[in-house]
Amino acid sequence: MSIPKTHPFAFDPTYGMTLADLRAIVPPEAPPGFDAFWKARYERAIATDPQPVLRKSKLAHPDWRVLDITYTSTGGFEIGGWLLLPRARPVRRGLVVGHGYGGRDAPDFDMPVEDAAILFPCARGLSRSACPPIPADASGHVLQGIDKPETYIIGGCVDDLWLAVSTLLALYPWLLGHIGYSGVSFGGGIGALAIPFDPRIERGHLVVPTFGNRAQWLTLPTVGSADSVQRYQKTHGSVLETLRMFDAASAASRITVPVLAAVALFDPAVAPPCQFAVANALPTSKYNETFILDAGHFDYPGSTEQNAILREKVRDFFKVL
Incomplete structure (x- = not known):
């Protein structure tokens, strides 16, 4: 292991925990009605x-046909993206790929x-699915509708993922039983919320997933979306009741299909x-x-080698889809 020893943060991105400590974390119980x-x-x-509506993209690649795509999600939201x-x-299988909270500017x-x-x-609200007045930045987006589970935007983002699966099946009905999901960070958290309730998703790959153990998520210093929610809570009162539903x-803990999780020992x-609360819950x-x-x-020595190993695991993981 080569956990970074120096960093620019005012807090310790390992939170003083070893791998053994992290593996021992017990995930939270779901709230009533979850x-x-x-x-x-x-x-x-x-x-x-x-x-779904498809158009030829301005992007080009020697191995992939690139199409711009839009589809309708819940509440009439138009979701934009790309189809390769x-x-x-x-086409023998399908894959929906989620993005981090920085959005996505290309496939x-x-x-x-x-x-x-x-x-x-x-x-919804991000990148090609920007929709004012929803904030297009992570710190604002993560607060949209946070006071009630029914209005919280994270639920809408899970809807968008489910409708992405519906879109693949509308275009390629024979992919039923052969659709997977891969998501990193924000996309990892959204994937963990979506997969257990959608029987059409056969495999999941979750990388450094967020939104795990919300009670702790609200207390640990971070440069991520949790920081915005922590600051909001100081002036607006507790949002934990909403967050526990997400x-x-x-x-x-409710996922029954194969999952390849990738989690980090150091992450600001x-x-x-x-x-690890997410990974340990599987x-x-x-x-x-x-x-x-x-x-x-965070960039670190050995990241290229680790990511190359993970890439091959991902290749093998989705081969059987």
Whole structure:
């Protein structure tokens, strides 16, 4: 391991915890009504017709056909993104790829999957799905509608993921049973919330997922989205009642499909104890794996080698989709 020894932060991004400490974290219990809330939300979401619209993109790549895509999500939100189609192979599987809280300005052409239609949606309010007056920055976006579970924007972002699956199936009905999800940071947390309630998602890859163990998420110093919520709570009162309904660790305990999680020992943006709460919540299974990164949201010696190993694991993980 090569956990960074020097950094510019005013706090310790390891939070004084060793790998053994992190592996011992017990995920939180879900609040009353958690399952009913999410099951009802899922049923409402998939009743929406995504009505995908495809256009040739200005972007080009030798291995992929690149299409700009829009589809309709809940509440009439138009979600924008990109669809990659293999140039030389038939489409045999599908993958939805979530983004971090910085949004997304292009698809990732380096995904280690083949024979796949890869959909890169932008969550509502962000990047190609910008929608004023929703703030387009992470610190404002994470507060939108936070006072009630029914209005909190994170729920809408989960809807957008479910409607991304619906979009792939509308375009390629034969992909039913062959759709996976991959998400990092914000996208990892959204994925953990979405996967257990959508039986159409067969595998999940969650990298440094946020939104785990919300009670702790509200207390640990960070440069990530939690900092904005912590500051909001100081002047507006507790938001924990809402946030517990959006706890990625509580949701992860309900995932029944294979998951490859990648969590970090050092991370200034998503506190490692919160990441490990998500990974530790995954049911014990020979099909689940937790990959340990020395750091997240931070450059460090050995990151290229670690990410290369993880990339090959991702390739093998989605091969059987």
